[in-house]
Amino acid sequence: MATMADVARSAGVSVATVSHVLNGTRPVLPHTRQAVLDAIDRLGYTPNTLARSLVTSRTRSIGLAVSAISNPYFTEILQGVEAGALEHGYSLLIADPHDDPEHERRVVQLLHERRVDGMIVAPSANPRELVAYLGRHDVPTVFLDRLVDTCAEGAPRYDQVCAESAEPTADLVTHLADLGHRRIALVAGLPGLSTTRERIAGYRRGLAASGLTYDEHLVVHGDSESAGAERVTAALLSLADPPTALVTANNAMTIGALRALRDRGLAVPDDIALCCFDDFAWADLFSPRLTAVAQPSKEIGTQAVRVLLERLAAPDLPTRTLRLPCVFVHRTSCGCPEGSARPEHPERPAQFEKGTIS
Structure with missing residues:
Protein backbone atom coordinates (compact mmCIF):
# COMPACT_ATOMS: atom_id res chain seq x y z
CA MET A 1 0.00 0.00 0.00
CA ASN A 48 -5.43 7.42 6.64
CA THR A 49 -8.18 9.75 7.83
CA LEU A 50 -8.35 8.17 11.28
CA ALA A 51 -4.64 8.69 11.91
CA ARG A 52 -4.82 12.20 10.49
CA SER A 53 -7.75 13.12 12.76
CA LEU A 54 -5.80 11.95 15.82
CA VAL A 55 -2.92 14.25 14.90
CA THR A 56 -4.91 17.30 13.74
CA SER A 57 -8.04 16.94 15.95
CA ARG A 58 -9.98 17.31 12.70
CA THR A 59 -12.05 14.61 10.98
CA ARG A 60 -12.65 16.56 7.73
CA SER A 61 -16.35 15.89 8.14
CA ILE A 62 -19.36 18.21 8.31
CA GLY A 63 -22.65 17.52 10.06
CA LEU A 64 -25.75 18.53 8.09
CA ALA A 65 -29.11 18.73 9.89
CA VAL A 66 -31.94 19.52 7.46
CA SER A 67 -35.63 18.64 7.79
CA ALA A 68 -37.78 17.36 4.95
CA ILE A 69 -34.87 16.09 2.88
CA SER A 70 -37.47 14.65 0.46
CA ASN A 71 -38.58 18.22 -0.38
CA PRO A 72 -37.02 19.17 -3.76
CA TYR A 73 -35.86 22.50 -2.32
CA PHE A 74 -33.87 20.89 0.49
CA THR A 75 -32.72 18.12 -1.85
CA GLU A 76 -31.07 20.77 -4.02
CA ILE A 77 -29.55 22.41 -0.94
CA LEU A 78 -28.15 19.00 0.01
CA GLN A 79 -26.64 18.67 -3.46
CA GLY A 80 -24.97 22.05 -3.05
CA VAL A 81 -23.60 21.17 0.39
CA GLU A 82 -22.33 17.83 -0.87
CA ALA A 83 -20.62 19.41 -3.89
CA GLY A 84 -18.98 22.08 -1.75
CA ALA A 85 -17.82 19.57 0.85
CA LEU A 86 -16.43 17.16 -1.76
CA GLU A 87 -14.56 19.95 -3.51
CA HIS A 88 -12.68 20.66 -0.29
CA GLY A 89 -12.14 17.04 0.72
CA TYR A 90 -14.84 16.85 3.39
CA SER A 91 -17.40 14.12 3.99
CA LEU A 92 -21.00 14.65 5.17
CA LEU A 93 -22.96 13.14 8.04
CA ILE A 94 -26.65 13.87 7.50
CA ALA A 95 -29.58 13.89 9.93
CA ASP A 96 -33.24 14.93 9.65
CA PRO A 97 -34.48 16.93 12.70
CA HIS A 98 -38.13 16.64 11.47
CA ASP A 99 -38.70 20.31 12.42
CA ASP A 100 -39.04 19.16 16.03
CA PRO A 101 -36.98 21.22 18.54
CA GLU A 102 -36.27 18.32 20.91
CA HIS A 103 -35.35 15.91 18.11
CA GLU A 104 -33.30 18.68 16.52
CA ARG A 105 -31.13 19.03 19.61
CA ARG A 106 -30.67 15.25 19.87
CA VAL A 107 -29.57 14.74 16.27
CA VAL A 108 -27.18 17.70 16.45
CA GLN A 109 -25.69 16.21 19.62
CA LEU A 110 -25.26 12.86 17.84
CA LEU A 111 -23.49 14.56 14.94
CA HIS A 112 -21.28 16.44 17.38
CA GLU A 113 -20.41 13.19 19.16
CA ARG A 114 -19.22 11.86 15.79
CA ARG A 115 -16.57 14.61 16.02
CA VAL A 116 -17.63 16.54 12.94
CA ASP A 117 -15.51 19.64 12.44
CA GLY A 118 -18.57 21.87 12.09
CA MET A 119 -22.32 21.94 11.52
CA ILE A 120 -24.68 23.23 8.86
CA VAL A 121 -28.23 23.39 10.23
CA ALA A 122 -31.64 24.48 8.91
CA PRO A 123 -33.13 25.32 12.32
CA SER A 124 -36.65 24.63 13.56
CA ALA A 125 -39.19 27.29 14.52
CA ASN A 126 -38.02 27.07 18.15
CA PRO A 127 -34.25 26.44 18.14
CA ARG A 128 -33.58 27.57 21.72
CA GLU A 129 -32.22 24.19 22.88
CA LEU A 130 -30.20 23.87 19.69
CA VAL A 131 -28.55 27.26 20.10
CA ALA A 132 -27.87 26.58 23.78
CA TYR A 133 -26.19 23.23 22.97
CA LEU A 134 -24.05 24.71 20.20
CA GLY A 135 -23.02 27.56 22.50
CA ARG A 136 -22.11 25.31 25.43
CA HIS A 137 -19.89 23.15 23.24
CA ASP A 138 -18.54 25.95 21.04
CA VAL A 139 -19.48 24.10 17.83
CA PRO A 140 -18.64 26.00 14.60
CA THR A 141 -22.03 26.28 12.92
CA VAL A 142 -23.69 27.86 9.90
CA PHE A 143 -27.47 28.22 9.85
CA LEU A 144 -28.99 27.99 6.40
CA ASP A 145 -32.35 28.86 4.84
CA ARG A 146 -33.89 29.97 8.14
CA LEU A 147 -32.33 32.72 10.22
CA VAL A 148 -31.98 32.59 13.99
CA ASP A 149 -31.76 35.56 16.35
CA THR A 150 -28.76 34.42 18.38
CA CYS A 151 -27.92 37.80 19.92
CA ALA A 152 -30.44 37.90 22.75
CA GLU A 153 -29.11 37.81 26.31
CA GLY A 154 -25.50 37.31 25.29
CA ALA A 155 -26.14 34.16 23.23
CA PRO A 156 -23.40 33.37 20.71
CA ARG A 157 -23.85 34.55 17.15
CA TYR A 158 -23.50 32.30 14.13
CA ASP A 159 -22.92 32.69 10.43
CA GLN A 160 -26.09 32.35 8.37
CA VAL A 161 -26.85 31.79 4.66
CA CYS A 162 -30.30 32.16 3.11
CA ALA A 163 -32.22 33.56 0.17
CA GLU A 164 -33.93 36.91 0.11
CA SER A 165 -37.57 36.40 1.15
CA ALA A 166 -39.44 39.65 1.77
CA GLU A 167 -38.81 41.53 -1.46
CA PRO A 168 -39.47 38.56 -3.78
CA THR A 169 -42.80 37.92 -1.99
CA ALA A 170 -43.72 41.58 -2.33
CA ASP A 171 -42.96 41.29 -6.03
CA LEU A 172 -45.40 38.40 -6.45
CA VAL A 173 -48.12 40.45 -4.74
CA THR A 174 -47.52 43.60 -6.79
CA HIS A 175 -47.49 41.52 -9.97
CA LEU A 176 -50.95 40.15 -9.15
CA ALA A 177 -52.14 43.63 -8.22
CA ASP A 178 -50.84 44.95 -11.54
CA LEU A 179 -53.09 42.37 -13.20
CA GLY A 180 -56.13 43.84 -11.42
CA HIS A 181 -56.48 41.62 -8.34
CA ARG A 182 -57.68 43.28 -5.13
CA ARG A 183 -58.30 40.20 -2.96
CA ILE A 184 -54.90 38.51 -2.81
CA ALA A 185 -54.40 35.79 -0.17
CA LEU A 186 -51.20 34.37 1.27
CA VAL A 187 -50.76 30.72 2.28
CA ALA A 188 -47.90 31.23 4.73
CA GLY A 189 -45.55 28.70 6.29
CA LEU A 190 -44.99 27.33 9.77
CA PRO A 191 -45.32 30.05 12.44
CA GLY A 192 -42.02 30.88 14.11
CA LEU A 193 -39.80 30.34 11.07
CA SER A 194 -37.90 33.39 9.86
CA THR A 195 -38.94 32.56 6.29
CA THR A 196 -42.60 32.69 7.35
CA ARG A 197 -42.18 36.05 9.09
CA GLU A 198 -40.27 37.56 6.19
CA ARG A 199 -42.70 36.37 3.52
CA ILE A 200 -45.65 37.74 5.48
CA ALA A 201 -43.76 41.04 5.80
CA GLY A 202 -43.12 40.99 2.04
CA TYR A 203 -46.79 40.23 1.37
CA ARG A 204 -47.83 43.25 3.44
CA ARG A 205 -45.19 45.38 1.71
CA GLY A 206 -46.54 44.34 -1.68
CA LEU A 207 -50.10 45.23 -0.67
CA ALA A 208 -48.99 48.65 0.57
CA ALA A 209 -47.01 49.34 -2.60
CA SER A 210 -50.15 48.55 -4.61
CA GLY A 211 -52.48 50.66 -2.48
CA LEU A 212 -54.31 47.61 -1.09
CA THR A 213 -55.56 47.20 2.47
CA TYR A 214 -54.25 44.34 4.59
CA ASP A 215 -56.97 41.87 5.60
CA GLU A 216 -55.93 39.37 8.29
CA HIS A 217 -58.52 36.88 7.03
CA LEU A 218 -56.53 36.52 3.80
CA VAL A 219 -53.36 35.28 5.57
CA VAL A 220 -53.48 31.63 6.60
CA HIS A 221 -50.78 29.21 7.78
CA GLY A 222 -50.31 26.00 5.82
CA ASP A 223 -47.49 25.01 8.20
CA SER A 224 -45.04 24.60 5.30
CA GLU A 225 -46.55 21.29 4.16
CA SER A 226 -49.05 20.10 1.57
CA ALA A 227 -51.89 18.83 3.77
CA GLY A 228 -51.95 21.99 5.87
CA ALA A 229 -52.04 24.18 2.77
CA GLU A 230 -54.86 22.14 1.29
CA ARG A 231 -56.92 22.61 4.46
CA VAL A 232 -56.39 26.37 4.81
CA THR A 233 -56.85 27.03 1.09
CA ALA A 234 -60.26 25.36 1.34
CA ALA A 235 -61.05 27.71 4.22
CA LEU A 236 -60.04 30.73 2.13
CA LEU A 237 -62.33 29.62 -0.66
CA SER A 238 -65.22 29.39 1.84
CA LEU A 239 -64.98 33.05 2.85
CA ALA A 240 -67.98 35.23 2.05
CA ASP A 241 -65.63 37.32 -0.11
CA PRO A 242 -63.00 34.81 -1.26
CA PRO A 243 -59.67 35.80 -2.83
CA THR A 244 -59.24 36.08 -6.56
CA ALA A 245 -55.52 35.31 -6.33
CA LEU A 246 -53.23 33.19 -4.14
CA VAL A 247 -49.58 33.44 -3.20
CA THR A 248 -48.20 30.20 -1.74
CA ALA A 249 -45.06 30.48 0.37
CA ASN A 250 -43.27 27.22 -0.52
CA ASN A 251 -43.43 24.42 -3.06
CA ALA A 252 -45.12 21.83 -0.80
CA MET A 253 -47.90 24.27 0.01
CA THR A 254 -48.34 25.04 -3.69
CA ILE A 255 -49.24 21.37 -4.25
CA GLY A 256 -51.72 21.45 -1.35
CA ALA A 257 -53.34 24.64 -2.63
CA LEU A 258 -53.70 23.16 -6.11
CA ARG A 259 -55.44 20.11 -4.62
CA ALA A 260 -57.92 22.35 -2.80
CA LEU A 261 -58.63 24.31 -5.98
CA ARG A 262 -59.12 21.08 -7.94
CA ASP A 263 -61.55 19.75 -5.32
CA ARG A 264 -63.61 22.95 -5.70
CA GLY A 265 -63.57 22.60 -9.48
CA LEU A 266 -61.69 25.89 -9.85
CA ALA A 267 -59.38 26.45 -12.80
CA VAL A 268 -56.10 28.37 -12.59
CA PRO A 269 -55.90 31.15 -13.70
CA ASP A 270 -59.42 31.47 -15.14
CA ASP A 271 -61.16 31.24 -11.76
CA ILE A 272 -58.27 32.17 -9.47
CA ALA A 273 -54.69 33.26 -10.15
CA LEU A 274 -51.74 31.58 -8.44
CA CYS A 275 -48.13 32.60 -7.82
CA CYS A 276 -45.73 30.60 -5.67
CA PHE A 277 -42.53 31.03 -3.71
CA ASP A 278 -40.15 28.20 -4.69
CA ASP A 279 -39.71 27.08 -8.24
CA PHE A 280 -39.27 23.34 -8.74
CA ALA A 281 -38.44 20.95 -11.54
CA TRP A 282 -41.99 20.20 -12.65
CA ALA A 283 -43.46 23.73 -12.18
CA ASP A 284 -42.98 24.26 -15.90
CA LEU A 285 -44.95 21.08 -16.66
CA PHE A 286 -48.20 22.07 -14.92
CA SER A 287 -51.06 23.42 -16.95
CA PRO A 288 -51.00 26.33 -16.53
CA ARG A 289 -47.27 26.73 -16.00
CA LEU A 290 -46.54 28.13 -12.54
CA THR A 291 -45.33 31.69 -12.07
CA ALA A 292 -42.81 31.42 -9.26
CA VAL A 293 -39.89 32.85 -7.32
CA ALA A 294 -36.88 30.59 -7.80
CA GLN A 295 -34.45 30.35 -4.89
CA PRO A 296 -30.74 29.63 -5.52
CA SER A 297 -30.97 26.43 -3.47
CA LYS A 298 -27.76 24.73 -4.64
CA GLU A 299 -25.86 27.98 -4.20
CA ILE A 300 -27.19 28.30 -0.64
CA GLY A 301 -25.67 24.87 0.07
CA THR A 302 -22.28 25.58 -1.50
CA GLN A 303 -22.04 29.00 0.14
CA ALA A 304 -22.86 27.49 3.54
CA VAL A 305 -19.91 25.12 3.15
CA ARG A 306 -17.63 27.96 2.08
CA VAL A 307 -18.66 30.12 5.04
CA LEU A 308 -18.20 27.20 7.48
CA LEU A 309 -14.72 26.38 6.17
CA GLU A 310 -13.72 30.03 6.44
CA ARG A 311 -14.95 29.98 10.03
CA LEU A 312 -12.91 26.85 10.77
CA ALA A 313 -9.81 28.47 9.28
CA ALA A 314 -10.31 31.79 11.13
CA PRO A 315 -12.51 31.36 14.24
CA ASP A 316 -12.22 35.06 15.14
CA LEU A 317 -13.75 36.38 11.91
CA PRO A 318 -16.81 38.61 12.44
CA THR A 319 -20.01 36.62 12.00
CA ARG A 320 -22.10 37.39 8.94
CA THR A 321 -25.45 36.78 7.33
CA LEU A 322 -25.31 36.13 3.58
CA ARG A 323 -28.55 36.62 1.65
CA LEU A 324 -28.63 35.38 -1.94
CA PRO A 325 -30.86 36.87 -4.64
CA CYS A 326 -33.90 35.11 -6.09
CA VAL A 327 -35.28 35.13 -9.64
CA PHE A 328 -38.85 35.89 -10.75
CA VAL A 329 -39.93 33.17 -13.21
CA HIS A 330 -42.80 34.55 -15.27
CA ARG A 331 -45.17 31.88 -16.60
CA THR A 332 -48.96 31.69 -16.95
CA SER A 333 -50.63 30.67 -13.64
CA CYS A 334 -50.75 34.36 -12.73
CA GLY A 335 -53.10 34.98 -15.66
CA CYS A 336 -50.61 36.37 -18.16
CA PRO A 337 -50.83 34.92 -21.69
CA GLU A 338 -48.10 32.55 -22.80
CA GLY A 339 -45.05 34.47 -23.99
CA SER A 340 -46.34 37.86 -22.84
CA ALA A 341 -44.12 40.50 -21.27
CA ARG A 342 -44.45 40.98 -17.55
CA PRO A 343 -46.26 44.21 -16.56
CA GLU A 344 -43.92 46.64 -14.85
CA HIS A 345 -44.83 48.20 -11.52
CA PRO A 346 -43.53 51.81 -11.45
CA GLU A 347 -41.96 51.51 -7.99
CA ARG A 348 -40.56 48.00 -8.36
CA PRO A 349 -37.18 46.95 -9.75
CA ALA A 350 -37.38 44.61 -12.73
CA GLN A 351 -35.35 41.88 -11.02
CA PHE A 352 -33.87 40.80 -7.70
CA GLU A 353 -30.30 41.53 -8.69
CA LYS A 354 -28.32 41.75 -5.47
CA GLY A 355 -27.84 39.62 -2.41
CA THR A 356 -26.70 41.18 0.84
CA ILE A 357 -24.15 40.48 3.54
CA SER A 358 -24.50 41.77 7.09
Missing part, protein backbone atom coordinates in the same frame (compact mmCIF):
# COMPACT_ATOMS: atom_id res chain seq x y z
CA ALA A 2 1.37 3.40 -1.01
CA THR A 3 2.41 5.82 1.74
CA MET A 4 2.68 9.60 1.92
CA ALA A 5 6.45 9.23 1.56
CA ASP A 6 5.90 7.28 -1.70
CA VAL A 7 3.72 10.11 -3.00
CA ALA A 8 6.35 12.68 -2.05
CA ARG A 9 9.13 10.77 -3.89
CA SER A 10 6.97 10.29 -6.97
CA ALA A 11 5.99 13.98 -7.09
CA GLY A 12 9.49 15.21 -6.25
CA VAL A 13 8.35 17.15 -3.20
CA SER A 14 8.63 16.87 0.58
CA VAL A 15 6.25 14.88 2.76
CA ALA A 16 5.22 18.20 4.33
CA THR A 17 4.11 19.51 0.93
CA VAL A 18 1.98 16.40 0.37
CA SER A 19 0.43 16.99 3.79
CA HIS A 20 -0.36 20.62 2.93
CA VAL A 21 -2.06 19.54 -0.32
CA LEU A 22 -4.14 16.90 1.46
CA ASN A 23 -5.10 19.01 4.46
CA GLY A 24 -5.26 22.48 2.95
CA THR A 25 -3.06 23.77 5.79
CA ARG A 26 -0.87 25.99 3.63
CA PRO A 27 -1.06 27.39 0.07
CA VAL A 28 0.79 25.28 -2.52
CA LEU A 29 1.79 26.41 -6.02
CA PRO A 30 -0.72 25.13 -8.61
CA HIS A 31 1.82 23.07 -10.57
CA THR A 32 3.17 21.52 -7.35
CA ARG A 33 -0.33 20.73 -6.15
CA GLN A 34 -1.14 19.09 -9.49
CA ALA A 35 2.06 17.02 -9.32
CA VAL A 36 1.05 15.73 -5.90
CA LEU A 37 -2.49 14.94 -7.07
CA ASP A 38 -1.14 13.13 -10.12
CA ALA A 39 1.17 11.06 -7.91
CA ILE A 40 -1.71 10.20 -5.58
CA ASP A 41 -3.78 9.06 -8.53
CA ARG A 42 -0.89 7.14 -10.09
CA LEU A 43 0.00 5.29 -6.88
CA GLY A 44 -3.56 4.80 -5.66
CA TYR A 45 -2.68 6.43 -2.35
CA THR A 46 -5.53 6.61 0.21
CA PRO A 47 -5.01 8.95 3.19
